[in-house]
Amino acid sequence: MGITQYESLILYELFTHPRLSQKELVYRSGIPKQSISKGIHNLAELGYLEISSADQDKRVKYCSLTESGLAYAREKEDEILAIEKKVIDKLGFDRAALACQILAEWSDLLSKEIANLKEKKQK
Numbered sequence: 001m002g003i004t005q006y007e008s009l010i011l012y013e014l015f016t017h018p019r020l021s022q023k024e025l026v027y028r029s030g031i032p033k034q035s036i037s038k039g040i041h042n043l044a045e046l047g048y049l050e051i052s053s054a055d056q057d058k059r060v061k062y063c064s065l066t067e068s069g070l071a072y073a074r075e076k077e078d079e080i081l082a083i084e085k086k087v088i089d090k091l092g093f094d095r096a097a098l099a100c101q102i103l104a105e106w107s108d109l110l111s112k113e114i115a116n117l118k119e120k121k122q123k
Helices: 005-016 021-031 033-045 067-091 092-120
Strands: 050-055 061-065
Touching: 005 021, 005 033, 005 050, 005 061, 005 067, 021 033, 021 061, 033 050, 033 061, 061 067
Parallel strands: none
Antiparallel strands: 050 061
């Protein structure tokens, strides 16, 4: 049985970052919250990930891969990680890290400007 592109991105993020909150998954992947939530629950039903609540705030949900989820992700994501490594090797680690930093800043600034625009339109 196949999984959706959104679910594949969730697996990838959890494969490369072992424990993430739903909010962190939304931020890292750029996938809408509703789609992340649906993907998380579908992957949990398949037995690929488990959901736990934060100790301090039960509203915060954390996700991590199960053993079968880790095996599935390893099988599916290893090829992608190998390609990423090839690109990093060609760019050089420092330039690849700088590119990631700039893209993260770009994303943050863009998100803030979109939020500002939405606020202005609501007034």
